[in-house]
Amino acid sequence: MASQKIQELLGDKAAYYLDHKCTTIDKSSLHLPAADTIDNVWLHSNRNLQTLRSISALLNNGRLANTGYVSILPVDQGIEHSAGASFAPNPIYFDPENIVKLAIEGGCNAVASTYGVLGSVARKYAHKIPFIVKINHNEFISYPNRFDQIMFGTIKDAWNMGATAIGATIYFGSDESSRQIVEIAKAFEYAHELGMATVLWCYLRNSAFKKDGVDYHTAADLTAQANHLGVTLQADIIKQKLPTNNGGYTALNFGKTHKDVYEKLTTDHPIDLARYQVANCYMGRVGLINSGGESKGASDLSEAVMTAVVNKRAGGMGLISGRKAFQKDMKVGVELLNTIQDVYLDNSITIA
Structure with missing residues (x-):
């Protein structure tokens, strides 16, 4: 039985999430996260030895080390949403060092952020926690706003600052998606050549x-197809929003x-959709991490735990949660990250 804290955070929905049995795609079909994921899954791929070592570094750091699961702190919202919108709730995070400190103190496997953030403290921290350098962004200051992911640096820059992996966004379905697909395919190829993992x-x-x-940007069928395109580009980890319809x-x-x-292949249950x-x-050969979503205040902890439970029981490999953690006092952010990780450390919360 899940810990009392997790059950309390799930509230009257605890049984709905914790006792659900998936009768759509059987769990026996999945490649589930495990301590030996590198040997059982990745060793048979075309990833070179340096890339395998980078994937291993991501999997073997923080509180979830040697479980096959990951907890990642992503902080690129200073560009995507404006620095003011992102950091005004807790101005200490205008200083990039505090972003990295939160990831370390929060027991994360890795920290994902911009060239500027990670580059500014690389010599102090690149050897202490895996860096995931986010290589493209929607700068969102042009008026009127446009939605396009553009490159902010080079793959060699990320490698030079000691990055373990690079991260990128593609807006699938947008007018610019064809260009983004080509750009990221080339970027991922070069990153793998240099031995970095890709997210x-x-x-x-x-x-x-x-x-x-109805907003179908988080529909299970459409987001799943976006995932399928992502693994085709040879991403090593896929980040996706939890399906809502x-x-x-x-x-x-x-x-x-x-x-x-x-x-x-689906029902209306969140675990079946995920x-x-x-x-x-690829049936879990490439790990799925779901995003924690925006900060909503008092409900953040329960929402993060729900997302983690759904992801884990669906067969995913972890959670990537940013605003729910860094828009609060650091101690509260650490507690939130640790509680998310506790879901993946709780052996009673099993694959549905």
Whole structure:
């Protein structure tokens, strides 16, 4: 049985999340996170020895070391959402060193941030916690706003600052997605050549993905396809938002799908929807991490725990949570990160 703290945070939904049995895609079909993931999964891939060592470094750091799961602190919102919007709630994080300190004190496997943030403290911290350098961003200061991911540096820059991995975002479905796919495919190829691991934020972005008051940017069928494109680009870890609905293809009447996606491979349960995301990451050969989402205040801890439980029981490999952690006092942020990690350390919370 899950710890009392986790059950209390899940509240009256505890049984709904903790006792659910998945009858769609059987857990026996999945490659589940484990201490021997490198030997059992990655060793058979085309990743070179230096890249395998980098993936191992990500998996074997922090409180989740040697479990196959990861907890990552991502702080690139200073560009994506403006520094003021991101750091005004807790101005100490205008100083990049505090971002890295939070990741270390919070027991994270790695810290993901910008060239500027990680480069400014690289000599002090690159050997203490794995760096994931985010190589592209939506700068979001142009007016009117446009939604496009553009490169902010080079892969060699990331390598020179001691990065273990690079991270990138593709806005699948956007007008600029074809260019982004080509850019990131080349970037990931070079990163692997230099021995760095790769993490892809597989986000959807298209105004037409909202219809009749429903937002399908987090539909299970569409996000899962974005995942499938991401693993095709040879991402080593996929970052995706937790699915909140399904039927994007059918509601928007575009692309191609199959009735079994909705009748056999998914239900309306969040764990089953996330299981379909995992399936599209080559049945878990490439790990799925779900994002913690924006900070909403008092409910942040319970929402983060719910997301972690859904991710773990679906077959995912961890959580990447930023604003819920760094927009608070550092001690509170550390507690939130540790509580997320406790979900993955709790052996009673099993694959559904």
